[in-house]
Amino acid sequence: MARLVMKFGGTSVADLELIRRAARKIRAEVERGHEVAVVVSAMAGETDRLIKLIGDIASLHDAREYDSVVATGEQVSAALLAAALQELGVSARSWLGWQIPMHTDGVHGAARITRIETEEIERRFKEGQVAIIAGFQGLGPDNRVTTLGRGGSDTTAVAVAAALKAERCDIYTDVDGVYTADPAIVDAARKLDRITYEEMLELASLGAKVLQTRSVEMAMKYGVRLQVLSSFNDTPGTLVVDEDGIVEKQVVSGVTYTADEAKITLLRVADRPGVAALIFGPLADANVNVDMIVQNVSEDGKTTDLTFTVKRSDLERAIQLIEGAREEIGHHAVVPDRNVVKVSIVGVAMRSHAGVAQRMFRALAEKNINIQVISTSEIKVSVLIAAEYTELAVRALHSAFELDAA
Amino acid sequence: MARLVMKFGGTSVADLELIRRAARKIRAEVERGHEVAVVVSAMAGETDRLIKLIGDIASLHDAREYDSVVATGEQVSAALLAAALQELGVSARSWLGWQIPMHTDGVHGAARITRIETEEIERRFKEGQVAIIAGFQGLGPDNRVTTLGRGGSDTTAVAVAAALKAERCDIYTDVDGVYTADPAIVDAARKLDRITYEEMLELASLGAKVLQTRSVEMAMKYGVRLQVLSSFNDTPGTLVVDEDGIVEKQVVSGVTYTADEAKITLLRVADRPGVAALIFGPLADANVNVDMIVQNVSEDGKTTDLTFTVKRSDLERAIQLIEGAREEIGHHAVVPDRNVVKVSIVGVAMRSHAGVAQRMFRALAEKNINIQVISTSEIKVSVLIAAEYTELAVRALHSAFELDAA
Numbered sequence A, B: 001m002a003r004l005v006m007k008f009g010g011t012s013v014a015d016l017e018l019i020r021r022a023a024r025k026i027r028a029e030v031e032r033g034h035e036v037a038v039v040v041s042a043m044a045g046e047t048d049r050l051i052k053l054i055g056d057i058a059s060l061h062d063a064r065e066y067d068s069v070v071a072t073g074e075q076v077s078a079a080l081l082a083a084a085l086q087e088l089g090v091s092a093r094s095w096l097g098w099q100i101p102m103h104t105d106g107v108h109g110a111a112r113i114t115r116i117e118t119e120e121i122e123r124r125f126k127e128g129q130v131a132i133i134a135g136f137q138g139l140g141p142d143n144r145v146t147t148l149g150r151g152g153s154d155t156t157a158v159a160v161a162a163a164l165k166a167e168r169c170d171i172y173t174d175v176d177g178v179y180t181a182d183p184a185i186v187d188a189a190r191k192l193d194r195i196t197y198e199e200m201l202e203l204a205s206l207g208a209k210v211l212q213t214r215s216v217e218m219a220m221k222y223g224v225r226l227q228v229l230s231s232f233n234d235t236p237g238t239l240v241v242d243e244d245g246i247v248e249k250q251v252v253s254g255v256t257y258t259a260d261e262a263k264i265t266l267l268r269v270a271d272r273p274g275v276a277a278l279i280f281g282p283l284a285d286a287n288v289n290v291d292m293i294v295q296n297v298s299e300d301g302k303t304t305d306l307t308f309t310v311k312r313s314d315l316e317r318a319i320q321l322i323e324g325a326r327e328e329i330g331h332h333a334v335v336p337d338r339n340v341v342k343v344s345i346v347g348v349a350m351r352s353h354a355g356v357a358q359r360m361f362r363a364l365a366e367k368n369i370n371i372q373v374i375s376t377s378e379i380k381v382s383v384l385i386a387a388e389y390t391e392l393a394v395r396a397l398h399s400a401f402e403l404d405a406a
Helices: A016-031 A046-057 A063-070 A072-087 A119-126 A152-163 A197-205 A213-222 A275-285 A312-324 A348-352 A356-366 A387-400 B016-031 B046-057 B063-070 B072-087 B119-126 B152-163 B197-205 B213-222 B275-285 B312-324 B348-352 B356-366 B387-400
Strands: A003-008 A035-040 A092-095 A102-104 A113-116 A130-134 A137-139 A145-147 A168-173 A194-196 A226-230 A238-241 A254-258 A261-270 A290-295 A303-311 A333-337 A340-346 A373-377 A380-386 B003-008 B035-040 B092-095 B102-104 B113-116 B130-134 B137-139 B145-147 B168-173 B194-196 B226-230 B238-241 B254-258 B261-270 B290-295 B303-311 B333-337 B340-346 B373-377 B380-386
Touching: A003 A016, A003 A152, A016 A035, A016 A072, A016 B046, A035 A072, A035 A152, A046 A063, A046 A072, A046 B016, A046 B072, A063 A072, A063 A145, A063 B072, A063 B092, A072 A092, A072 A130, A072 B046, A072 B063, A072 B072, A092 B063, A113 A152, A119 A130, A152 A168, A152 A213, A194 A197, A197 A213, A197 A238, A197 A254, A197 A340, A213 A226, A254 A387, A261 A275, A261 A312, A261 A340, A275 A290, A275 A303, A275 A312, A290 A373, A303 A312, A303 A373, A312 A333, A340 A387, A356 A380, A356 A387, A380 A387, B003 B016, B003 B152, B016 B035, B016 B072, B035 B072, B035 B152, B046 B063, B046 B072, B063 B072, B063 B145, B072 B092, B072 B130, B113 B152, B119 B130, B152 B168, B152 B213, B194 B197, B197 B213, B197 B238, B197 B254, B197 B340, B213 B226, B254 B387, B261 B275, B261 B312, B261 B340, B275 B290, B275 B303, B275 B312, B290 B373, B303 B312, B303 B373, B312 B333, B340 B387, B356 B380, B356 B387, B380 B387
Parallel strands: A003 A035, A003 A168, A035 A130, A092 A130, A102 A137, A168 A226, A194 A238, B003 B035, B003 B168, B035 B130, B092 B130, B102 B137, B168 B226, B194 B238
Antiparallel strands: A102 A113, A137 A145, A226 A238, A254 A340, A261 A303, A261 A333, A290 A303, A340 A380, A373 A380, B102 B113, B137 B145, B226 B238, B254 B340, B261 B303, B261 B333, B290 B303, B340 B380, B373 B380
């Protein structure tokens, strides 16, 4: 007997038939003798519908009213799932954020969980009752409904698993695990049996939409064993664990890419101390995140070219800010480029393997793919390339690092 | 300056434009210097959608899960209305049943309000804030969401008005008041300026769908002045007050009818003591309400014919119950009739006016309308007639009692 948290995303409870399917998966765990808490998202599409309602009624709406509207999506799906379980003869009840209570801070729309009172839920475990917890929502210090921000149900699930000291937190979704690359691009992509938190974090923030970044951070912090698996079949998923849980370490665990990139090059910037601050200060003040940066070697000793990347949606704003400071920066021209993607390889074993970046560059060179910018961290190497080479690059790297399925 | 409760029904907040319209009506009262609490129903159609969801997932669903699902309709409309008011520059916040709290008993799906804590709402009145209260919902002794049953938002509004000692409770709806008869049938129907609680109760229970019966009872008990008015124009509505508030009393205030009737005749029932108990006992046990009853004079001194009415939806069940007891009752045949309606005249002044029923029967006789069953109370006379005469009868009575507009 173990204690489990099961989380069902919006696509896993999109209609009544899928809710019944989720209920059967829960019943199976109960019949194995487990104590089960379930965290559920709103039915797919429902949160968008609610956000549109409140956005249309008032463009600058009160975040507290926004939360009260948007949290109803999970209130409905939690009660429906509890009713579906009862219909299968399993004792269950739904729990809203304020009923548990799931305490959060007062940042409406993007609240953080501060404390979960689990006594009553644990008492009911002893009576064999399943707790169906509405994800994404909590109770603020103002006694009002808060929400955790988009994708917050993953965070709810991990927080509940930590509070209940659950053996595992199973995230049911519409894919059956974490892959070595996007299977839509790489036919030979393989599902990973295990992956470390660190790798999952890099993959999550690099665009693999399997898990919300914050939930992985929290799982790592509290040592919650995560499993990502499909609600549409019964095959095992991918376990997210710490490094000790990985037996056979590959140098690279996965190849990923993000298309939401834009490159800005400033031509002939004055090559003197303090010029970087003049450029990046205003961007930071305006909440424009700068990702990769490269500065060319100065040829004449007086000016240099400077290239960096921002989110594609921030491009216009970034250019405006820089042009607004042209007098101070003294650049001759701004050259934007939307046709770029960032391709990355991720793997904790890189730490102890030299030459990984070199192997990556060589694989790309063999395909005549030009690397525009490079950035690295302990467990990943990213390169910016022209967007048209995306699929070619991902497939080449997948082969080069011996990730292709046999 | 006065304290007002304004209630907006589902058709008055059916879409965002109507919610904005309601917000403007509220702003007008705030600008007159009033302290305003608003009770709001779910957007039209939403409650039905939610009831269908929970009904489809589990036919015999847990009433607590039902309540949690169905209460979200008002949660959404209350927050949207609060946001719309803020957009107009009016300070407002939404209140859910559990936040006030609006305490109820534990009868999920049909709860009764037991106590409303108004301190915080009254404190915020002093700061000029409008309270937008989600109708129809409360907090049960089990710390879970309860609902008051269909049409419960009227009851919420009256209960809030009583608790706040409001000067008036304005019920905004899709008709502009209470009429002397259904204007769809009687062209000459007039809107009443005033009506007594007793008359409103009779009209409500007789099928005029303007106000929920329970809310009128509660208004009468606590002396809450009600006004029924339209949210689609700015004309005054109908005031529901006690008898002292009615200056000019007409003998009959209105003519109404209910089509949800069915007649059952038992032929040649044994004419002996105790036979009525044999018939009506099983019906009462099965919660089949019997309305009108008439027993013919026995011709042979041994048997008699007995006629009574039930709701049309109860007809099949009533016949089954009676046939199940045929041995005890000893009737020769059961004759059902679905093609009947009950037409009624209502007026508190009947108490002091003789001959009202006689005038009614004569008016119907003049149109050759046969009366099948009669029942009376202090302030109303009802007759059962063949359904095909409904409109003719209502118009004839409306004229006979001088209700036609000049």
